[in-house]
Amino acid sequence: MLTLFSERVPARSVVLLRVVIGLVSIFRGIEEWRVMSHVFRPGIVRFPMFEFLPVIGLREAMVLLAVWLLSALAFTVGVQVRLSGLVLAATMGATLFIDQQLYFSHLYLLTLIVLLVAMADPENRSETVLYWPVLLLKLQLSIVYLFAALSKLNSQYLSGFMLGANFRKSLTFSPAVLSAFAATSVFVEVFLAFALWSTRLRKPAVIIGIAMHAAMVCLLAPPVIAQLALFAVECLALYPLFFIAKGEAYAQR
Amino acid sequence: MRTRPYLSIVFFFAYLALQIAVPTYRLFQPRPTRFGWQMFSASSLPTQVWLISPSGSREISPLSYIGNLRSDLDYERYALPQICKLSAAQSIRYSMPFETTPREFKC
Numbered sequence: 001m002l003t004l005f006s007e008r009v010p011a012r013s014v015v016l017l018r019v020v021i022g023l024v025s026i027f028r029g030i031e032e033w034r035v036m037s038h039v040f041r042p043g044i045v046r047f048p049m050f051e052f053l054p055v056i057g058l059r060e061a062m063v064l065l066a067v068w069l070l071s072a073l074a075f076t077v078g079v080q081v082r083l084s085g086l087v088l089a090a091t092m093g094a095t096l097f098i099d100q101q102l103y104f105s106h107l108y109l110l111t112l113i114v115l116l117v118a119m120a121d122p123e124n125r126s127e128t129v130l131y132w133p134v135l136l137l138k139l140q141l142s143i144v145y146l147f148a149a150l151s152k153l154n155s156q157y158l159s160g161f162m163l164g165a166n167f168r169k170s171l172t173f174s175p176a177v178l179s180a181f182a183a184t185s186v187f188v189e190v191f192l193a194f195a196l197w198s199t200r201l202r203k204p205a206v207i208i209g210i211a212m213h214a215a216m217v218c219l220l221a222p223p224v225i226a227q228l229a230l231f232a233v234e235c236l237a238l239y240p241l242f243f244i245a246k247g248e249a250y251a252q253r
Numbered sequence: 254m255r256t257r258p259y260l261s262i263v264f265f266f267a268y269l270a271l272q273i274a275v276p277t278y279r280l281f282q283p284r285p286t287r288f289g290w291q292m293f294s295a296s297s298l299p300t301q302v303w304l305i306s307p308s309g310s311r312e313i314s315p316l317s318y319i320g321n322l323r324s325d326l327d328y329e330r331y332a333l334p335q336i337c338k339l340s341a342a343q344s345i346r347y348s349m350p351f352e353t354t355p356r357e358f359k360c
Binding site for chain 2: 002005006035038039040041043044045046047048049100101102103105108112116119130132136139140143144147148150151152154155156157161162163165166231
């Protein structure tokens, strides 16, 4: 068991993940400026995440955003990967607690991925990285899929109400069809949580995962498309980690 | 004695424990809630909102006074008191999903 913490794997998948997630972080930082400009307008209700936290104003939030973008740039190009990654994760994570309106599950996932990639420290010239952060990334994806499915086991979702409320206006389905879509989405997410770990089911899982994320982006209404697209990129970017063959893991020399 | 491997072990198990414990705890709280991967699982937002004043009632969009609308906002706890102050309404009537009787919040 303890050899897990000295095992190393080829770095290429993790370096690629770092670049993709870094680019997502940059794009998301620009989007965050747009969202913050709406949330901090006069006359807008504030929703504290926790009441014991200090109230952050626009000026402080802009400083956080500036640090976010600078560290995201450094992380993406591979400058001081561990440090820039930890700073990036800290700034993105901090914005999640400013106001409930600034919480996004895809941003939370992005923060966690950056944190774990920083722990793996995939520099541009790395040939290998530690395996245990890669294992945590894989486990994190399964945790997301599993709890996304479990949280949908309620009458409001399984009735099809939530899907119906969020589908594009041009798409109209009967309650029975919406309910069937809802149940199917739960089964698919549970399947993905476990199938990616199976050598036999991994390739079908990748196809089904891509199809599920693509369907979410194509079928749901424009206000949520950007969030779903980012969430899809973050999840799909983790899939290659499941293809690191066991034989490629070897102990640190 | 090198401490780095032990820090890695502590981080690994602490991270995993947190990432399993928090969403599990959230499953037993009213949905939807944050940090639980409960995307699009339910909504705590009203479908209709009316401002009630001596001169009558006026329907407003649930989007009113909200900078970024999310289905997991603690609308009743934070939005209603602040909308009261911002609108000078006497009370706020609102309909929640799957409920036939509107609720009323006295300002």
